[in-house]
Amino acid sequence: MTCVLDQLIRVRPRIVATMGTVISIDLRDQGLPGSAVDEAIAWLADVDRRFSPYRPASQISRLGRAELQLDDCPPDVRFVLTRCEALRRETNGAFNIRAAGMLGGLDPSGYVKGWAVEEAAFILEAAGAGNYAINAGGDVLLHGVPEGGRPWIVGIRHPLEPDQVVARLACEPGLGRLAVATSGLYERAGHIVDPYRGGSPDELLSMTVVGPSLAVADAYATAAFVMGGDGLPWLATRPGYAGYAIDRELRASWTATFDPFLVAAAEASFAAG
Amino acid sequence: MPKRAAAAIVITSIALALLFSFKTPTDNATALGPPGLVSLAPQPSTSSGIGAAGETGATPVPVESQAAGATPTASKKPASGSGTFTGAAVQNPFGEVQVEITIAAGKITAVTALQLPTHGRSGFISQDVAPILQGEALTAQSARIDTVSGATYTSDAYAQSLQSAIDQSHA
Numbered sequence: 001m002t003c004v005l006d007q008l009i010r011v012r013p014r015i016v017a018t019m020g021t022v023i024s025i026d027l028r029d030q031g032l033p034g035s036a037v038d039e040a041i042a043w044l045a046d047v048d049r050r051f052s053p054y055r056p057a058s059q060i061s062r063l064g065r066a067e068l069q070l071d072d073c074p075p076d077v078r079f080v081l082t083r084c085e086a087l088r089r090e091t092n093g094a095f096n097i098r099a100a101g102m103l104g105g106l107d108p109s110g111y112v113k114g115w116a117v118e119e120a121a122f123i124l125e126a127a128g129a130g131n132y133a134i135n136a137g138g139d140v141l142l143h144g145v146p147e148g149g150r151p152w153i154v155g156i157r158h159p160l161e162p163d164q165v166v167a168r169l170a171c172e173p174g175l176g177r178l179a180v181a182t183s184g185l186y187e188r189a190g191h192i193v194d195p196y197r198g199g200s201p202d203e204l205l206s207m208t209v210v211g212p213s214l215a216v217a218d219a220y221a222t223a224a225f226v227m228g229g230d231g232l233p234w235l236a237t238r239p240g241y242a243g244y245a246i247d248r249e250l251r252a253s254w255t256a257t258f259d260p261f262l263v264a265a266a267e268a269s270f271a272a273g
Numbered sequence: 274m275p276k277r278a279a280a281a282i283v284i285t286s287i288a289l290a291l292l293f294s295f296k297t298p299t300d301n302a303t304a305l306g307p308p309g310l311v312s313l314a315p316q317p318s319t320s321s322g323i324g325a326a327g328e329t330g331a332t333p334v335p336v337e338s339q340a341a342g343a344t345p346t347a348s349k350k351p352a353s354g355s356g357t358f359t360g361a362a363v364q365n366p367f368g369e370v371q372v373e374i375t376i377a378a379g380k381i382t383a384v385t386a387l388q389l390p391t392h393g394r395s396g397f398i399s400q401d402v403a404p405i406l407q408g409e410a411l412t413a414q415s416a417r418i419d420t421v422s423g424a425t426y427t428s429d430a431y432a433q434s435l436q437s438a439i440d441q442s443h444a
Binding site for chain 1: 434
């Protein structure tokens with residue numbers, strides 16, 4: 001859709017509690033039918049119902065208990081599990097939906113949330129949305145601009161101080177969709193398991209990944225967080241993705257490819273809060 | 274130029290061309306580059322280090338000029354089939370890389386890195402988080418940010434999050 005800057009509006013984002021977290025949908029295009037957002041929210045709720053490992057009756061839970069065979073599942077369930085298996089191989093097992101969480105069985109949440117948001121964004125784009133930010137519990141998908149004259153600015157949360165950020169990213173329009181996903185244990189302890197050594201990974205406090213796909217960025221962030229000190233070198237080999245890590249000593253490191261996204265303190269003054 | 278010397282140069286040119294067309298095993302890492310593949314120390318006869326530097330496909334200038342019969346500018350002793358050759362500086366995502374090759378009796382005896390990426394071995398940038406915070410500590414009241422990326426909060430914890438404050442602050 002053609003982006004007409006003077007037609008951008010700013011309204012309170014739509015907030016929906018689903019998938020165990022809260023999703024904020026911040027649309028800046030004027031004149032979009034509200035039904036498009038309703039449709040996107042209904043889609044997210046449907047994904048939660050069918051994919052949640054926390055719901056005993058979900059298709060994922062039934063698959064994990066072997067009550068359901070993969071061949072009997074809908075195409076999108078097969079697609080998600082196929083992608084998760086490909087990511088397990090690509091990450092040398094660091095992303096593993098069979099080792100994730102404390103539930104046993106399958107937990108593809110590290111891929112499903114990002115994928116569901118990407119699909120929801122397609123619903124919004126089909127209705128004409130070109131300028132939006134969707135924040136799914138700390139994982140962000142952006143497109144276009146928030147208002148004329150400046151890009152979307154994303155803060156990376158300080159791992160120990162909930163009301164502070166440690167860095168800001170500028171997401172230049174024209175790149176298409178941009179995803180920012182962060183993994184860490186400071187909000188929910190124990191939900192990421194190291195498939196190699198067992199227990200929780202403890203080398204890093206957080207790992208943030210930027211790239212075109214939120215589902216992939218989310219899975220990469222989880223994998224690189226599990227990899228600890230090896231996470232950034234591994235991310236540097238992934239075309240199109242960049243990483244930013246904070247270690248236990250509160251030192252930030254990032255791949256050289258992450259550098260263009262970072263906003264210096266002096267350059268951020270144009271962005272009003 | 275004596276015939277024998279010209280033959281020696283052609284041979285070394287082929288050797289150089291072979292060397293510089295050597296691909297690294299990790300060919301999936303072209304766009305962003307594997308920063309760890311370029312070694313800091315001189316690497317005699319290590320083809321993988323050169324491969325990483327020359328991966329963009331650039332051919333060293335001296336090879337082309339010699340093959341065309343021009344006087345090799347970087348060669349010190351062309352008549353004996355020996356000398357030191359300097360490759361063209363090649364740009365990779367982390368900076369310029371340039372290598373020097375020493376040839377004795379038609380064989381490559383040493384490869385030395387002359388220029389290396391400014392970010393060095395890792396291609397990573399590190400700094401303490403704390404100084405950034407002192408300059409950029411942001412609260413919900415002064416947030417110059419549109420949205421926040423962080424570890425996934427529960428729906429209960431959202432109310433206490435910076436994202437919640439940002440959402441509420443709009444219009």
